[in-house]
Amino acid sequence: MEQVIQLEKVNKWFDDFHVLKDIDLTVTKGQKIVVCGPSGSGKSTMIRCINRLEAHQKGQIVVHGTELTNDLKNIDMIRKNVGMVFQQFNLFPHLSVIDNITLAPIWVKKLPKKEADNIAMTYLEKVKIPEQAQKYPGQLSGGQQQRVAIARSLAMNPDIMLFDEPTSALDPEMIKEVLDVMIQLAEEGMTMLVVTHEMGFAKTVADQMIFMDEGRIVEQASPDEFFNNPKSDRTKLFLSQILNH
Amino acid sequence: MTPNTSPYLSPNKMLNWSKKNLFSSWVNTIMTVIALIFLYEVGTFFLNWAIFKADFINNFRGETITDRTFCSKNIEVGQHGACWAIIFVRFHQFMYGFYPVEEAWRVNLVYAFLPFALIGVLFDKLPLRRVFLYFTFAFPFIAYFMLYGGPGLSVVATNKWGGLLVTLFLGVTGIALAFPLSILLALGRRSNMPIVKSICVVFIEFIRGVPLITLLFTANVMLPLFLPEGVKPDNLLRALVAVTLFQSAYMAEAIRGGLQAIPKGQIEAAQSLGLNYWQTTRKIILPQALKIAIPPIVNTCIGLFKDTSLVLIIGLFDLLGIGRAALSDITWTKLYYEVYVFVSLIFFIFCFGMSRYSLYLEKKLKTDNS
Numbered sequence: 001m002e003q004v005i006q007l008e009k010v011n012k013w014f015d016d017f018h019v020l021k022d023i024d025l026t027v028t029k030g031q032k033i034v035v036c037g038p039s040g041s042g043k044s045t046m047i048r049c050i051n052r053l054e055a056h057q058k059g060q061i062v063v064h065g066t067e068l069t070n071d072l073k074n075i076d077m078i079r080k081n082v083g084m085v086f087q088q089f090n091l092f093p094h095l096s097v098i099d100n101i102t103l104a105p106i107w108v109k110k111l112p113k114k115e116a117d118n119i120a121m122t123y124l125e126k127v128k129i130p131e132q133a134q135k136y137p138g139q140l141s142g143g144q145q146q147r148v149a150i151a152r153s154l155a156m157n158p159d160i161m162l163f164d165e166p167t168s169a170l171d172p173e174m175i176k177e178v179l180d181v182m183i184q185l186a187e188e189g190m191t192m193l194v195v196t197h198e199m200g201f202a203k204t205v206a207d208q209m210i211f212m213d214e215g216r217i218v219e220q221a222s223p224d225e226f227f228n229n230p231k232s233d234r235t236k237l238f239l240s241q242i243l244n245h
Numbered sequence: 246m247t248p249n250t251s252p253y254l255s256p257n258k259m260l261n262w263s264k265k266n267l268f269s270s271w272v273n274t275i276m277t278v279i280a281l282i283f284l285y286e287v288g289t290f291f292l293n294w295a296i297f298k299a300d301f302i303n304n305f306r307g308e309t310i311t312d313r314t315f316c317s318k319n320i321e322v323g324q325h326g327a328c329w330a331i332i333f334v335r336f337h338q339f340m341y342g343f344y345p346v347e348e349a350w351r352v353n354l355v356y357a358f359l360p361f362a363l364i365g366v367l368f369d370k371l372p373l374r375r376v377f378l379y380f381t382f383a384f385p386f387i388a389y390f391m392l393y394g395g396p397g398l399s400v401v402a403t404n405k406w407g408g409l410l411v412t413l414f415l416g417v418t419g420i421a422l423a424f425p426l427s428i429l430l431a432l433g434r435r436s437n438m439p440i441v442k443s444i445c446v447v448f449i450e451f452i453r454g455v456p457l458i459t460l461l462f463t464a465n466v467m468l469p470l471f472l473p474e475g476v477k478p479d480n481l482l483r484a485l486v487a488v489t490l491f492q493s494a495y496m497a498e499a500i501r502g503g504l505q506a507i508p509k510g511q512i513e514a515a516q517s518l519g520l521n522y523w524q525t526t527r528k529i530i531l532p533q534a535l536k537i538a539i540p541p542i543v544n545t546c547i548g549l550f551k552d553t554s555l556v557l558i559i560g561l562f563d564l565l566g567i568g569r570a571a572l573s574d575i576t577w578t579k580l581y582y583e584v585y586v587f588v589s590l591i592f593f594i595f596c597f598g599m600s601r602y603s604l605y606l607e608k609k610l611k612t613d614n615s
C-alpha cells in the first residue's frame with residue numbers, strides 16, 4: 001500500500017512542556033484512522049503537526065514523500081493536498097458561504113471565479129446545503145457551519161483530510177448530520193485522520209484506532225481488537241469512561 | 246442614558262419622555278430647572294453677541310467696516326456684539342493663505358472635488374463605488390497639479406499656501422499617507438521576524454513617546470540631512486512628513502487592536518487551505534481587523550486634524566496661524582473672540598463630521614451580518 005503520511009520518532013515541546021513523545025505513525029492511502037484519548041494528551045497537536053500548523057522539533061514527518069521542514073514551498077504544497085476541519089469551524093465571518101469555499105480555489109489554485117463557483121456548488125450539494133450559498137456563516141446553525149467547513153476543505157480537492165473533534169462543539173441533534181457527511185466521504189475512499197470521541201462513528205468507519213495519553217501513542221489496533229480486547233490498562237479505563245457515560 | 250428616545254417626536258412622547266427623564270423627582274426637577282436657566286442665559290448671551298447685536302459687513306451707522314475702529318463695539322462701548330468684519334475682510338487668507346487671489350479658483354475646485362474623492366472610501370454600499378474609488382486614487386495627482394501648478398498652470402509655491410488649505414492638506418494627506426504605513430507597522434509589530442518586529446516596536450513607541458511639536462522641530466532640522474545636498478525640502482513637506490509619521494504610529498496601534506481581536510482559528514483555517522501570509526492578511530485578517538478598528542482609527546484622525554494647528558510654531562500658517570496673523574495686524578488687533586470662535590467653528594465642523602461618521606459606522610457594524 002502507498003504510504004501517504006509517515007511520522008517517525010516525532011517529538012514536540014511547548015517551551016519545556018513535552019507534548020509529543022516519540023510518535024510513530026504510518027497512514028496508507030484510503031486509510032481511516034480515528035484518534036482518541038484524554039484531554040491534553042496531544043491529539044490536536046499531533047494532527048496539527050501534519051499540516052504544519054505546529055512545528056515539531058525532533059523526528060521526521062513525511063507527507064506524500066515530502067518531508068516537512070521550515071521550507072515554505074514544501075509547506076504550501078502539503079497544505080494544498082491536506083484538508084483540515086476544526087472543532088470551531090473557523091469559517092470566515094465576513095465572507096458569504098460560497099465565498100468561503102471559493103476563496104482558496106481562486107487565490108491558491110488560481111481558478112477562474114466561474115469554475116470555482118461551480119466547484120463550490122458541487123460540494124455544497126454534497127454536504128446537502130446548496131440553498132445556503134449566499135448566506136453568511138453567522139446565519140447558519142452549527143451543524144450547517146461545520147458542513148460548509150468540510151465543503152470548503154474539499155473544494156481544494158485534497159487527498160488527505162484531517163478532522164480535529166469536528167462534532168464536539170455541536171449540539172447533540174446536529175452531530176449526526178456532520179457525521180453522515182464524514183461517513184459518506186469515507187465510503188468514497190478519502191484518506192482520513194479523525195480525532196473524535198464519537199465511538200459509534202469510529203466503529204463504522206475506522207480501519208485503525210489510536211489511543212493517546214500524555215503525548216504518547218499508547219495503543220494502536222483494529223477497531224475490533226481496540227474495543228473488545230484493549231491491551232493497556234489506560235485504554236481500558238478510558239473506554240469504560242467514554243462508553244458508559 | 247435614555248433608551249426610550251424615539252426618532253419620531255410627537256408632543257405626547259416628548260411629554261412622557263420629559264416626565265420620565267427630567268422631572269422624575271424633586272432633585273431631578275431642581276437640577277433640570279437650574280440647567281435650563283443656565284442654558285437660556287448662556288444661549289441668549291451668545292446669540293446676542295454672535296448674531297443679533299453683531300456687525301457683519303457694516304456697523305450700526307451703516308458704514309462699511311475696514312478696520313477695527315469702525316466696529317460698532319469700539320464706537321459705543323458695551324452696546325454691541327461681535328465684529329465679524331475681520332473674518333469677511335480676511336476671508337481669502339482664512340481659506341487660502343497667501344495664495345494669489347486670481348488663482349484661488351484652483352483651490353476652490355480642489356475643495357469642491359474633495360468630497361467626491363472621500364465618499365467612495367467612506368461608504369461601502371455606495372452605488373458606482375468602484376468609479377468613485379478610481380477617482381479617489383487619481384485625486385491626489387489632480388489636486389497636486391491644481392494646487393501646486395505645472396504645465397499650463399502657474400506654479401504657486403507652498404510658502405504661499407495657508408489657512409484652511411494648509412489645515413486640510415496636512416490633515417487629509419497626512420491621514421491618507423499614514424494609513425498604508427500604519428497597516429505595515431501594525432503587521433510588522435506582530436511579525437515573527439525579530440528584526441522587523443523590533444524596528445516597528447521601536448518606531449511606534451518612539452513616536453508615541455514624543456510630542457508632535459518635537460517631531461515638527463525635528464523634521465524641520467533633520468530632514469535636510471537625509472536629502473542630497475542642494476535639495477531643500479519646503480516647510481510644508483517637512484511638516485507633512487512629521488504629521489504622517491506621527492499619525493501612522495497612533496493608527497498602527499488602533500489597527501493592532503483590531504488585529505488582536507481576530508481569533509487565531511481564522512489564520513489557521515486560511516493557512517490550512519494553502520493561503521500564504523499575504524493572501525491570509527489581505528483576504529482574511531485585514532478586512533475583519535480594520536472593520537473593528539475603524540472607530541479608534543477615526544478617533545486618531547480627529548486628534549491629528551486638530552493637532553495640525555501646531556505647525557504654526559514652525560512658521561506655517563494653518564487656519565489658526567492665519568487667525569493669529571490677523572490678530573497681530575494693528576488695524577484689526579484685539580478681536581480675539583471673533584477670530585478664535587471662527588477658527589474653532591471650522592475645526593468643529595470637520596471634527597464633528599468625523600465623529601458622527603464614526604458613530605454611524607459603529608451602528609452599522611452592529612447591524613451587519615457578520
Ligand SMILES: Nc1ncnc2c1ncn2[C@@H]1O[C@H](COP(=O)(O)OP(=O)(O)OP(=O)(O)O)[C@@H](O)[C@H]1O
Nearest residue numbers: 014017019037038039040041042043044045046165
Ligand atoms: N500553543 C500552546 N502553547 C503551550 N501549550 C500548549 C499549546 N497548545 C497546546 N498546549 C498544551 O499541550 C497539551 C496538548 O494539547 P492538545 O490540544 O494537543 O491536546 P488534545 O489531546 O487535543 O486535548 P483536547 O481533547 O482537550 O483537545 C495540553 O496540555 C495543552 O495545554
Ligand SMILES: [Mg+2]
Nearest residue numbers: 043044045165
Ligand atoms: Mg484537541
